[in-house]
Amino acid sequence: MELFNRYCFIGCEKSFEESDVIIFGAPFDGTCSFRPGSRFAPNKIRIDSYGLETYSPYLDRDLLDRKIHDAGDIDLIFGNKYAVLDTIKEYAQHIMNHQKKPLMIGGEHLVTLPVVSALFEKHPDLVLLHFDAHTDLRGDYMGEELSHATVIKQIWDFLGDGRIYQFGIRSGLKEEFYWAEKEGHTFMNKYGYDRLDEAVQKIKDKPVYVTIDLDILDPSIFPGTGTPEPGGITFKDMLDILQKLDGLNIVGADVVELAPDYDPTGVSTAVASKILRELMLIL
Amino acid sequence: MELFNRYCFIGCEKSFEESDVIIFGAPFDGTCSFRPGSRFAPNKIRIDSYGLETYSPYLDRDLLDRKIHDAGDIDLIFGNKYAVLDTIKEYAQHIMNHQKKPLMIGGEHLVTLPVVSALFEKHPDLVLLHFDAHTDLRGDYMGEELSHATVIKQIWDFLGDGRIYQFGIRSGLKEEFYWAEKEGHTFMNKYGYDRLDEAVQKIKDKPVYVTIDLDILDPSIFPGTGTPEPGGITFKDMLDILQKLDGLNIVGADVVELAPDYDPTGVSTAVASKILRELMLIL
Amino acid sequence: MELFNRYCFIGCEKSFEESDVIIFGAPFDGTCSFRPGSRFAPNKIRIDSYGLETYSPYLDRDLLDRKIHDAGDIDLIFGNKYAVLDTIKEYAQHIMNHQKKPLMIGGEHLVTLPVVSALFEKHPDLVLLHFDAHTDLRGDYMGEELSHATVIKQIWDFLGDGRIYQFGIRSGLKEEFYWAEKEGHTFMNKYGYDRLDEAVQKIKDKPVYVTIDLDILDPSIFPGTGTPEPGGITFKDMLDILQKLDGLNIVGADVVELAPDYDPTGVSTAVASKILRELMLIL
Amino acid sequence: MELFNRYCFIGCEKSFEESDVIIFGAPFDGTCSFRPGSRFAPNKIRIDSYGLETYSPYLDRDLLDRKIHDAGDIDLIFGNKYAVLDTIKEYAQHIMNHQKKPLMIGGEHLVTLPVVSALFEKHPDLVLLHFDAHTDLRGDYMGEELSHATVIKQIWDFLGDGRIYQFGIRSGLKEEFYWAEKEGHTFMNKYGYDRLDEAVQKIKDKPVYVTIDLDILDPSIFPGTGTPEPGGITFKDMLDILQKLDGLNIVGADVVELAPDYDPTGVSTAVASKILRELMLIL
Amino acid sequence: MELFNRYCFIGCEKSFEESDVIIFGAPFDGTCSFRPGSRFAPNKIRIDSYGLETYSPYLDRDLLDRKIHDAGDIDLIFGNKYAVLDTIKEYAQHIMNHQKKPLMIGGEHLVTLPVVSALFEKHPDLVLLHFDAHTDLRGDYMGEELSHATVIKQIWDFLGDGRIYQFGIRSGLKEEFYWAEKEGHTFMNKYGYDRLDEAVQKIKDKPVYVTIDLDILDPSIFPGTGTPEPGGITFKDMLDILQKLDGLNIVGADVVELAPDYDPTGVSTAVASKILRELMLIL
Amino acid sequence: MELFNRYCFIGCEKSFEESDVIIFGAPFDGTCSFRPGSRFAPNKIRIDSYGLETYSPYLDRDLLDRKIHDAGDIDLIFGNKYAVLDTIKEYAQHIMNHQKKPLMIGGEHLVTLPVVSALFEKHPDLVLLHFDAHTDLRGDYMGEELSHATVIKQIWDFLGDGRIYQFGIRSGLKEEFYWAEKEGHTFMNKYGYDRLDEAVQKIKDKPVYVTIDLDILDPSIFPGTGTPEPGGITFKDMLDILQKLDGLNIVGADVVELAPDYDPTGVSTAVASKILRELMLIL
Ligand SMILES: [Mn+2]
Ligand SMILES: [Mn+2]
Ligand SMILES: [Mn+2]
Numbered sequence A, B, C, D, E, F: 001m002e003l004f005n006r007y008c009f010i011g012c013e014k015s016f017e018e019s020d021v022i023i024f025g026a027p028f029d030g031t032c033s034f035r036p037g038s039r040f041a042p043n044k045i046r047i048d049s050y051g052l053e054t055y056s057p058y059l060d061r062d063l064l065d066r067k068i069h070d071a072g073d074i075d076l077i078f079g080n081k082y083a084v085l086d087t088i089k090e091y092a093q094h095i096m097n098h099q100k101k102p103l104m105i106g107g108e109h110l111v112t113l114p115v116v117s118a119l120f121e122k123h124p125d126l127v128l129l130h131f132d133a134h135t136d137l138r139g140d141y142m143g144e145e146l147s148h149a150t151v152i153k154q155i156w157d158f159l160g161d162g163r164i165y166q167f168g169i170r171s172g173l174k175e176e177f178y179w180a181e182k183e184g185h186t187f188m189n190k191y192g193y194d195r196l197d198e199a200v201q202k203i204k205d206k207p208v209y210v211t212i213d214l215d216i217l218d219p220s221i222f223p224g225t226g227t228p229e230p231g232g233i234t235f236k237d238m239l240d241i242l243q244k245l246d247g248l249n250i251v252g253a254d255v256v257e258l259a260p261d262y263d264p265t266g267v268s269t270a271v272a273s274k275i276l277r278e279l280m281l282i283l
């Protein structure tokens, strides 16, 4: 007699071996400066994914027809971010060594760094699609170089110019915007994604990593995050973005910065879950 | 000396006898599979309706000029859905026997079934306008035929093809969409209501029942519901819908699936209350 | 490379086969008349059990030294309580057929009925220790015989007089108290547990089932329940009770009526988890 | 066919005429200096009273055997406390003119003033039993003489020395304690109620008004109040107090300072409701 | 060694003397009839402003380049609105006497009256830009002339016809709309701000006071307010409005009706903070 | 004209220079493994301290008669605990260099380490009074030596045997209890404080540091903490403890582990504030 465990994302019950995509959680929020709590995101997303259907009418595809394994969470050490980043990188390499794609659920945005770093070793022409309300381009934050406010700058350090595409950005230091826009180190699409088609055109032959800081969404639909920034895109915009990405050579992706306890309605978690479903269906 | 009791919807203090429209609550949520709590909706709506005005600038009409009686709630037995449905049907018949229109506040969506069933006995050419995020067209849900996931299919069983118009739908099984769209058993307008004018045109001479599952609204404005489904319509869309319905021969209506405790801000209840006010003003 | 999944109660990671005690969830709350939500208890308890240690200084015992398997949740059908009760009974029988003890996490109190019923078939001299704020002795509730307000009366129907011991009771109909106290159908210890030693003495040679309706606790320490009843026992009282039960021949047990969403502080879940830990350590 | 309205306190459905006790709400919190919201108490208490039974096992009495009418709420004008106090006094007089006893649900503590004032006109030898965490004995509060921090001093202005008995007090200005204790203007029992028997003895032949500021309770069991003051009495203490008052000539009473929205668990409202039930059963 | 105090709005740490703009809080909500709590707004805004950057990419301006002093809150007496209004007026005059501009954080909308009154004494040709969901044009509210429902009518009493421009209005009595629209006492732009350009054109040579009742925003993005009114403008609309006001001769402004405790997500406070930042950058 | 800023603890408005006791916040929670958020404690305590009086009837003393300065918060770098500990130690030394006593508001318990370390340099015979639910005696936590689970062990590394007195402890590893109790490295009073008189007797001639991890309190009165552990002491117990400490040579103290956002009622913050007030009055 078999019991029912809602302990993986809905429809992702295939084994590691038979799957093409491996979902895993990175429940770390140790450098968050304002409101912590993204550590609670992966488990909450799994449980609430059962409020979704596995079928997407938008894409007319069904998770049940996919080969996806939900591997659970990495066990992370609070108070030692270096060890955290090493462990995440090691697990991303483990996935790639088995010819599978990593799909990570954060945690804060800093967890993107080790996965992109691991993918870059395999794909030296990797490009990064970065969706966020924030620039994340600081050189340091209060003297620290590793933080969710510096993560994209850290990635630029090895990817270099012309490889990072940023969308939805509406908050940062004057210096960060200057560095990105005036000095041209990144492709910066402020506020929305009106230049996404142009970007897709440029990168359509490259391996792509997609990092979605969910605070790109307007806090009306996504209040459950550490630094809510009014003036963001709608959920329908996000569906539109994901449909535009369909067909790209996406070699890895993540969804970060859900802090579910800040949203007692549960809507932020439902939003993150539905974005994850759509993302899985275009991988 | 008279005291003040905020125990009916604002402006609905006329007696049963002198009224044309009878509001009543059906506080049942016994088949809800994800998050229960719509049982608390009717009382919360009444209390918070006092944050509204009785006057609608949209319609330039005032509840005080209408003849509406708020009858309170039906006393329902949790754990016996058959008895619940019978009791609701009996009360709906009682209202119709007095030549008045029923306006029900749910409760979960299953409570629509007995009211439509009662109206169908009187109006064999009844058509159903169904606003919802969900198809509600399952044949059964885990073996049960009576559930808020099957309610519209249950109604189709007696209304038949060509009588059900669905708007805002964005979630369901692949099979449900196939049955509705490909097999054509219902008029299915996915995501929005761009084909509402067409529908209104078709049904303008028929008796119409309007069922509004409030989860058709985007969870940004309506988080307080059992199964929040991102990507819905706005409140202004809903006002627009109601104005398009003005002039139809509406013989009954309901507003269901508010679960107020999931929204500590109270906004979901305010939204439900204002939709009810506008709905009363077009009945 | 192994990942970490917090999907069973802390320290209960042994297999079904090697274990003596089988924990399982029965996430049903379909007859709850006031505030539903105990369906969410089992998963919340598992996740939050990681705020506990496996070691109990009270008992100087450690879960890691026990053989306990957390089997997950039974998949239940909302809207059909008969099917729910059958499924639970079947799973309890499955456990007993393997010579193991069932330890159930509710759900509402009605889920106790099928487990006691299954155990009674094997242990005809079974006695019931019932900890609760409420009598749960109604003959019917609004015409329904199966409800969390009638569950102990339903059990009495087959156990009979002299087999049910009730503690902490402080709410019920006048008729229920009369039936229990004046007519003497149960051993009724109102408000507290000052006669527990006497009861333990009487039943020390019998197979015992322990059902803990957590609302026996004062709502100051356990607000997260459907019907909070002020004037209950303290958490230290509950520890004291469990120590008094140590040494009895307990053949099964349950912990019911946690409705975690009503307590945003998470304390109610922490309380339930710690009681479960202590309970496991005396099984 | 009759519907069910949970718009009066459970078991208080008799008419004004046939009743001995009249419950009414005074939903005013306009002078609250810290956290407002007691205006929402009366309605919340009524709705949640349905989680109680009408029978008290403590007193072995049942509300159904009493003659109590719940009259609803007085309609009050925010921003004009003078008008508020006048309206309350007028309604209290209306009750007394019909030879009935007033039982008021606050609102903030200032609402006690007009009711005691009305009763004093009829009972010149009235004594006041005052249960509270706070002295409420300020001469003025920021220049204002009428406030929930001055209410007992305002009553002393007409009752005078030797007529006010205070219990549970644990917060106030040094000057207030000096005035009460050293100058002896009131009978001051700090922290608890160990001198209640003595007080009951002294006043057993007098008409008594009982005012219960619910913040006398420890915030562990009663967090939902404007100024939570740790170190209070338990709920069982409160039951004990009410039993000691049984037999006194109580001519009126009130229960004030529940601010239900500050307690999302609903326990504070359950506590207030149960105290009201017990209070009704000794009137 | 210096410590860090987050006790003024981010970037507003200049002294009173060296500043051009003086921010102050008026934490009064004493006439609020539905849900109080705007008294908590100023402090919450200051603390949460540290989730913002000082730089606005929309305006390409930085608070650090401005001369703004955050003076803290006025100490107000609950229960005496006359004294409250006098104290606010006195402080506004103090600011103007030093040739600085007042920027007030409410509190409820009534606090606008004394500031406009003070400015009118200096600028007899003052015009008022009023952003709100509500007309605020009642002659009295339950007999009281001073209330947040009458504040604009009170201001009209001295400003007179043709000086008040209202935007976003979607709730009021039929009589209020008639008075404003049909009798033409104000420039009334219902629902949105499509006539703002026209208004800006008319007033571009006048001294302007801007009062923003934040409930003009849709409750999806601003639920934390006393009377949430669905159907409002978006946050991007508000950014657009502020950019249209850039260049006007704004002599004072306020932002009122945030009740932060009603929004546990903190988004409403983030919205108010960001609007304040943009407003400061156009003063 | 002076405005009112509630930005220091009530009654602690004296200058650094004239004060004997310096309060400061250390808003760090970077090693918290379960629920973070103690970073928000210092500011919340200051704001809510205005719900208290400055006078303590328990001690018959008034904060207004004391010389206490609230210095604000140390500005800490999330993601670098070494820098955090250095900065705190430096500020503690700064206070001691001016012959004043530090009174720190955490943050998590790790912040105690640098303050005790600084005091130990001046007072080599320092003893530590440790109030906590948890042993905090781990050698390492997941490989890390610096964490709130290891802090007392870290302090023992320099204080050594016989210098640490622990009270209220009810959770830890079997090994930690063995190390403390069986090996005798600390004075361990499990569950309560029945041996506090004995301890006070032993240390009455020594310089004493008092660290209060507020989770020693039962979660019924203090739910707002990272790891709530049922079975703790009451608030009255804590008052009793503080009175027993009165007269000791306390050279520094702290109050840690309030995570205010987990308790929406605000009671946990009120409790922390009142404990701080009483603690100040015995320093
Ligand atoms: Mn980011
Ligand atoms: Mn971001
Ligand atoms: Mn539906």
Ligand SMILES: [Mn+2]
Residues within 6 Å of the ligand: B132, B133, B134, B213, B215, B216, B257
């Ligand atoms: Mn639906």
Ligand SMILES: [Mn+2]
Residues within 6 Å of the ligand: C109, C132, C134, C136, C148, C213
């Ligand atoms: Mn029970």
Ligand SMILES: [Mn+2]
Residues within 6 Å of the ligand: C132, C133, C134, C213, C215, C216, C257
């Ligand atoms: Mn119970």
Ligand SMILES: [Mn+2]
Residues within 6 Å of the ligand: D109, D132, D134, D136, D148, D213
């Ligand atoms: Mn009082």
Ligand SMILES: [Mn+2]
Residues within 6 Å of the ligand: D132, D133, D134, D213, D215, D216, D257
């Ligand atoms: Mn009080």
Ligand SMILES: [Mn+2]
Residues within 6 Å of the ligand: E109, E132, E134, E136, E148, E213
């Ligand atoms: Mn307004």
Ligand SMILES: [Mn+2]
Residues within 6 Å of the ligand: E132, E133, E134, E213, E215, E216, E257
């Ligand atoms: Mn408004």
Ligand SMILES: [Mn+2]
Residues within 6 Å of the ligand: F109, F132, F134, F136, F148, F213
């Ligand atoms: Mn600790």
Ligand SMILES: [Mn+2]
Residues within 6 Å of the ligand: F132, F133, F134, F213, F215, F216, F257
């Ligand atoms: Mn601790």
